[in-house]
Amino acid sequence: MSEDIDSYIRSSYSFKEINTYTKELSLETKERISVEVIKRALKLCRHKAAIAFSGGKDSEVVADLIERYFPEEFKRVHCIFGNTGIEFPESLKFARKYGREHFADRFHETELSRLEEDELRYDFARELVEELEDEGALDEILKPDGKLKGQKALIAAAKKRCYRLDHSNCFFAGHRKTFAYCIEQYGAPLLGKAASRLDAHRINIECFLKYSNSLSEKDDLKEYYGILQQCKFSQHCCKLLKKEPSERLQAELDVDVIFKGLMAAESHSRLTSIATRGHIFASHRPHIEDGAFYHVNPLAFWTDDDVWAYIHKYDLEYSPLYDIEYTDADGNKQHITRNGCIMCGTDIQYRDNHLSILRQTHPRAWRVCMESFGYREELYKLFRLKRNVNIFDSFTDEGTSSRMISKFGSTKALLDTRPCAFDEFGELVDLTGTGLENEYDAEIAIQNDGQFKWI
Structure with a gap:
């Protein structure tokens, strides 16, 4: 690669630089930059490299760039398809077809987790809390600050009152954390992440809103709490169905370099990420004990038009979803x-x-x-x-x-x-910038294995 290409690959950029590169660089130059980024990332790999594959056009172009320009290295690159169980049928079919044709036994699908402990189902938990309130026995399930102690406390309270736990009122250990489970226990993904900062079981949130003495008195938060009290929504499905299953599979495969199809032009958050981290940035993962875990974004300066131009240039098959x-x-x-x-x-x-x-x-x-x-x-x-x-x-x-x-x-x-x-x-509805970072103790979800197929 020539020196001018090297100058485009840095650890940080100004927004102005990225906007200029995105708008003014030719597809040929962007392709050369991407190839150099991939080359450097492959040299950093000490364990295994993988592509975060969605069945979409962007991750397909990343896969094609590696296969086209680094055919020998490509034979050792794995493909991780994040199957959330609620994929578009067109994307699911294409992802499996492309993955098997190009990666063979190096094509892997993520699997959903299973519960490690029993949980009361939302409706029953809510009825139980109301019953305890009527009895004046909320101290059985609430901490001194009014927050819910957790599912174990709820289950203990139910058993104390001789309730028989079965599948109608309880999710037992081993139950798959499907989308339907997420909807029932947390809420539907109906607003952006800025409006879903209280990342916990819905019953935990309701106890917090009703009984906690640590609610903020800020006007914007009061308005937000008013909405949250009446509407059940959450972004927890993204964590349970996508992020954690993918990271678990990366650990199982011993991946230390992950290629992604993220572009700065897609959103402000991705623009900020590229500006502050560059094409390649290091992080830590518990399964990598001898160094860093690398995130690689070869398409950082690309646009949707560039991706389609590349697809047409090389006559690539793509998901029929886009048609x-x-x-x-x-x-x-x-x-x-x-x-x-x-x-x-x-x-x-x-x-x-x-x-x-x-x-x-x-x-x-x-x-x-x-x-x-x-x-x-x-x-x-x-x-x-x-x-x-x-x-x-x-x-x-x-x-x-x-x-x-x-x-x-x-x-x-x-x-x-x-x-x-x-x-x-x-x-x-505009709930952005609500400042909820420290308002609630977010729950930590632990992932195991599992599978869910959408009807």
Whole structure:
């Protein structure tokens, strides 16, 4: 590689530099930078290298770059497909096909964990807490500061009252931590991570909000607590279904270099990560005792257009998910641009959010979200908490959406009649910057093995 390519690969950049490189560098130059980044990362590898593969276009390009430019080293690179159990069917099928064709026995799928201890199911736990409150016996389950002692205390209280624990009221040790489990015990992923800082079982959060004496008195937090008290949402599924299973498999394979398809142009958080860490950054993992664990982002300066140009340049097969069309809020035809988890609702604060698109492209999955996993009621609660007819009418196409909600009353009637009223409700909810970092003792989830297949 020439010296000019070397100058682009550093441990940190200014936002201006990244924006300039992203916009002005040619695909050829970006490709050469990526190849040099991969070369350096492979030299750092002392154990095993792997690709974090999603079945999406970005991670596929990373895999192709390694296979194309480093064919011998590629034969030793593993592929880790993060199967959350709620993948788009198109992505799941393509990931398995690509993985087996290009990696053979080096293609691995993550597996979901199983519970290590018994847990009371949410509805029963909630009823039990109410019963203890009526008895004046909350000290059996609450700490002095009003926070819940944990599941063991709840189970002990239930047994003390001679309740028979079975599958109707308890998740027993060994139960798979599926998406359905996450929804029931924690809540649906209906707002971004900034709004889900209280990362704990829903019953823990409710006890905290009702009984704790350490609630903040800040006005913005009071407003947030008001929403959280009535609406059940959480980002814990991302940790249980994606992050921890992948890291566990990396440890089992003895991986010390992980290649990812992250691009600075995708989001502010990724821009910040690249700016402060560069293409390659070191971290620590318990299974690597003789040095660092390296995260590698060869596509840091790429854009979606670059990725598609590369795919067309080398005539690569890609997931058919990207060929599926939908109609955006302005009436224009668009293609799906991101795969991710099929039931994710973290972007509901934006127009043309994931769930509004899903209703068009995968109506069966959308119905499962709304009817089987309880999204409908939680969305309705969120809308009603922030509803302002004048504001809502000002940015909806027909200016009648909020009045229709009042008219139909029932969320089921509303959804059956005009479900797009929900597509933009999230624009009324802005919970970013709530400062919850120190407000609650986040629970630590321990991962084992397991498997879940979405219907």
